[in-house]
Amino acid sequence: MENQIPQKSWFARNWGWVVPLGGCLTIIVLFFVFLGSVIFGVSELMTGSDPYKEALAKVKQDEYVIEILGEPIETDGIMQGELSFKNSTGKADISIPIKGPEGKAKVYVVGTKQNDRWEYTEMYVIIAKTDEQIDLLGYEND
The missing domain is CATH 1.20.5 (Single alpha-helices involved in coiled-coils or other helix-helix interfaces)
Structure with missing residues (x-):
């Protein structure tokens, strides 16, 4: 064996x-x-931040932006910039890429938060094709 x-x-x-x-x-x-x-x-x-949500809401309500970009308008990438919160204060300086069937643009938001309330000094859209700037705040700052 x-x-x-x-x-x-x-x-x-x-x-x-x-x-x-x-x-x-x-x-x-x-x-x-x-x-x-x-x-x-x-x-x-x-x-999920208020500046992001409020900017997109204003874009989707602005008839001129809708006329240029078409509907539906949606985000087109990653938001850039600075966003900070602490208790009831905060600061935002962000840009959000957006697009519609007719073109692309960026939404810019600058604001501060005091006592749980956001105040925006700038909120505008820049159209990619023409570099046209569209103010979303309108007469709110006057």
Whole structure:
């Protein structure tokens, strides 16, 4: 009868490179999951802010902007700028890319929050094709 030497399992033969590689891949995957959740959380915080919501509401009500961009008007990318809140005060200086069937534009919003109330010093749309600036505040600042 022949003596058979039991062969080691695949893992027993390869553990020296499988364990470090598996550990590194796990760390990389966890990093990207964490990074994605941070970006998603910040994005949700910014798009849920009053300046963002109020600017988009004004854009969708402005007949001249609708005439130029068409309907429906929707966001077209990631908001940029600075948005900060602390208790009942805050500051916004943001730009929001928007688009409609007829073209693209950016909405710019600058304002401050005092006693839980936002006051906007600037809120306007710049049309991409013509660089035309359309004031969304109208007579509110007068």
